[in-house]
Amino acid sequence: MIRSKLSLFVLTTVLVFSQFARAQSKVAVVDFERAVVECAEGKKASDKFNAAMQSKQADLEKRQKEIEDQQKKLQNGVRTLSDTAKADLQKDIDRRTTEFQRLNEDAQKEMQTMRDELLRPIAERASAILNAMAKEQGYTLVIDASNPQSNVIWVNPKNDITAELVKRIDATTPKEPAKTEAPRSTTPAPTATRPATPPPVVPRPATPPANPATPPKKP
Numbered sequence: 001m002i003r004s005k006l007s008l009f010v011l012t013t014v015l016v017f018s019q020f021a022r023a024q025s026k027v028a029v030v031d032f033e034r035a036v037v038e039c040a041e042g043k044k045a046s047d048k049f050n051a052a053m054q055s056k057q058a059d060l061e062k063r064q065k066e067i068e069d070q071q072k073k074l075q076n077g078v079r080t081l082s083d084t085a086k087a088d089l090q091k092d093i094d095r096r097t098t099e100f101q102r103l104n105e106d107a108q109k110e111m112q113t114m115r116d117e118l119l120r121p122i123a124e125r126a127s128a129i130l131n132a133m134a135k136e137q138g139y140t141l142v143i144d145a146s147n148p149q150s151n152v153i154w155v156n157p158k159n160d161i162t163a164e165l166v167k168r169i170d171a172t173t174p175k176e177p178a179k180t181e182a183p184r185s186t187t188p189a190p191t192a193t194r195p196a197t198p199p200p201v202v203p204r205p206a207t208p209p210a211n212p213a214t215p216p217k218k219p
Helices: 002-024 032-038 040-076 083-137 162-171
Strands: 027-030 141-144
Touching: 027 083, 027 162, 032 040, 032 083, 032 162, 040 083, 040 162, 083 162
Parallel strands: 027 141
Antiparallel strands: none
C-alpha cells in the first residue's frame, strides 16, 4: 500500500513538473542562412558574388574547352602527326591542364573569401538582432534549421521566425542617402543614345555555389 501511494505520488509529481516545464518553455526555429541571404543587403551581396562567380566560371570553361580541343587534335592526329608534333601537343595539354587546375583552386579560395567578406557583416548584425528577438519574446530555445547538425525534421510554421528576422534586418539597414535633383536647365539637353543591349540579369542561387569547374580528364 505504501509503495503504491509512493508510486502514485512520483507519477503525479512528474506529470505536474512536465506540464510546468512545457508551459514555461518557448521554442522558436529560424533558417538563419536564408534570412541572411534573403534580406535586402544579402540580396545585393549575392548579386555581387554571382557576377564575380560567373566571370570566373566563364574563364575556366574557356580554358577547359581549349584543353579539350587540343586533346581532340592529338587523338585525330595519331596516324598523321609526327612523333615530335604529338609530343609537343601532349606537353601543351599537360601545361594547360596544370594551369587550369591551379586557377580552379585559386578561384574556389577567392570566391569563398569573397563570400565570407560580403556576408559576414550581415550575419553578425543578424545574430545580434536574433538575440534581441529571443530576449524580447522570451524564447527558451531558438533552433537554427539551416545548420545541418540541428537534425530538424519538421517545423511548425507558427514557430518559424525567419520572416520576422528578415523584416527586422531590413528595418535596421542604414538607408542610402537620397539623390539630390540637379537644377533644371533652360537649354534643351542633347539626345542620349541608348545602349545596344541591356545588362544581363544575374540570378541568385538558393544554395551556396559549387566548385567553379572540374578539371578535364586526360585521354
